[in-house]
Amino acid sequence: MTLEEAIRGRRSIRKFRRDPIPEEVLREILDQARWAPSWGNTQPWEFVVLTGNALDEFRTTKHRKMVAGEAFSPEIPMPEVWPEHLNKRYKENGKIVLTAMGIAREDKEGRMRLYENMFLLFDAPCLVVACIDAKSLVEYAMLDIGLVLQTLCLSAHDKGIGSCIMAVSVGYPALLRKIAAIPDDRRIVMGVVLGYPDPDYPLNRFQRVRADISEFVRWVS
Ligand SMILES: Cc1cc2nc3c(=O)[nH]c(=O)nc-3n(C[C@H](O)[C@H](O)[C@H](O)COP(=O)(O)O)c2cc1C
Numbered sequence: 001m002t003l004e005e006a007i008r009g010r011r012s013i014r015k016f017r018r019d020p021i022p023e024e025v026l027r028e029i030l031d032q033a034r035w036a037p038s039w040g041n042t043q044p045w046e047f048v049v050l051t052g053n054a055l056d057e058f059r060t061t062k063h064r065k066m067v068a069g070e071a072f073s074p075e076i077p078m079p080e081v082w083p084e085h086l087n088k089r090y091k092e093n094g095k096i097v098l099t100a101m102g103i104a105r106e107d108k109e110g111r112m113r114l115y116e117n118m119f120l121l122f123d124a125p126c127l128v129v130a131c132i133d134a135k136s137l138v139e140y141a142m143l144d145i146g147l148v149l150q151t152l153c154l155s156a157h158d159k160g161i162g163s164c165i166m167a168v169s170v171g172y173p174a175l176l177r178k179i180a181a182i183p184d185d186r187r188i189v190m191g192v193v194l195g196y197p198d199p200d201y202p203l204n205r206f207q208r209v210r211a212d213i214s215e216f217v218r219w220v221s
Pocket residue numbers: 010011012013014093118164165166167168169190208
């Protein structure tokens with residue numbers, strides 16, 4: 001696979017086969033991801049890899065919390081208000097997703113099924129949780145975490161393994177801390193699910209869009 005194919009071909013996968021990923025393959029992915037750049041080569045990331053019963057317990061309890069309407073409280077807070085032009089892209093993405101699934105906007109049950117699929121982590125057999133030392137400069141380490149997660153997703157893609165970076169996977173941090181034994185001096189930043197993609201699922205196949213570079217690049221000479 002060329003780098004171009006990896007960059008263009010990686011996409012968020014939203015339904016996985018249940019087959020586990022062999023541990024040596026997961027190790028190779030993590031081994032490649034560590035070559036991501038970081039400030040001063042500090043490599044501030046720490047990963048917790050959940051599979052098997054631990055992941056299933058997390059998945060089902062999280063789903064129960066979502067159905068019960070328990071509030072979402074990630075440790076890296078999400079912005080409450082997005083700039084207008086970004087919100088527009090978010091809404092367009094939502095429309096594309098619903099159309100790909102054949103779900104009408106007013107179909108509440110259909111939308112709920114989508115949420116449930118998401119809260120069940122798309123049936124992924126593996127969740128990698130990225131943490132940092134809670135005492136570090138939290139904002140600054142976000143840059144390094146972003147870089148290492150993209151590297152991880154590209155490496156997975158190169159090995160035929162799908163990924164989805166998931167804010168939803170870290171929305172109930174107390175539960176995650178308990179099941180994965182994450183100590184209080186670590187901040188939970190983001191999770192990525194990994195697994196073999198279900199090739200027929202519409203959200204693994206729809207045509208994605210990106211803004212043209214003219215929308216976000218300004219040239220100065
Ligand atoms: C920080 C971050 C959090 C994300 N959280 C979720 C999530 O909770 N659920 C989800 O379905 N996708 C999530 N995504 C995936 C994005 O929706 C996806 O990257 C975006 O729509 C672009 O699509 P692509 O990854 O297929 O290119 C997240 C991506 C990032 C970078």
